[in-house]
Amino acid sequence: xxxxxxxxxxxxxxxxxxxxxxxxxxxxxxxxxxxxxxxxxxxxxxxxxxxxxxxxxxxxxxxxxxxxxxxxxxxxxxxxxxxxxxxxxxxxxxxxxxxxxxxxxxxxxxxxxxxxxxxxxxxxxxxxxxxxxxxxxxxxxxxxxxxxxxxxxxxxxx
Numbered sequence: 001x002x003x004x005x006x007x008x009x010x011x012x013x014x015x016x017x018x019x020x021x022x023x024x025x026x027x028x029x030x031x032x033x034x035x036x037x038x039x040x041x042x043x044x045x046x047x048x049x050x051x052x053x054x055x056x057x058x059x060x061x062x063x064x065x066x067x068x069x070x071x072x073x074x075x076x077x078x079x080x081x082x083x084x085x086x087x088x089x090x091x092x093x094x095x096x097x098x099x100x101x102x103x104x105x106x107x108x109x110x111x112x113x114x115x116x117x118x119x120x121x122x123x124x125x126x127x128x129x130x131x132x133x134x135x136x137x138x139x140x141x142x143x144x145x146x147x148x149x150x151x152x153x154x155x156x157x158x
Contacts, residue, residue: 033102044088
């Protein structure tokens with residue numbers, strides 16, 4: 001089965017707060033994989049809500065102090081309509097993307113990679129080279145403040 005990007009949600013916390021609510025994308029079902037990228041205005045990381053299976057993938061500081069974090073979740077039956085992440089007070093924005101066809105046992109093909117650096121004018125981010133281990137992977141990029149980005153390779157069920 002091929003990996004297929006599905007619906008997504010965007011979530012914003014402004015003014016600054018100690019919680020960040022992430023809404024479940026429409027149509028999410030048992031076996032889908034959610035990939036969440038959070039941009040924090042300040043070095044104030046979030047912690048995934050307790051009693052959930054969210055896994056933090058990367059936490060990367062770039063520029064002066066903005067922070068980009070990624071999490072993933074293999075969805076089970078009865079996932080809630082939203083999750084509340086906690087951390088120090090900050091303005092945050094996030095995107096939560098739903099994928100179908102991702103291997104639920106080993107969702108990531110290899111360890112994710114990061115890069116950080118200021119980009120003149122914020123117009124272009126140049127990615128590092130990408131090599132997948134397994135055929136049929138989906139390469140996912142998350143970008144945020146100060147030219148930071150993260151590369152993820154989702155492994156398909158095939």
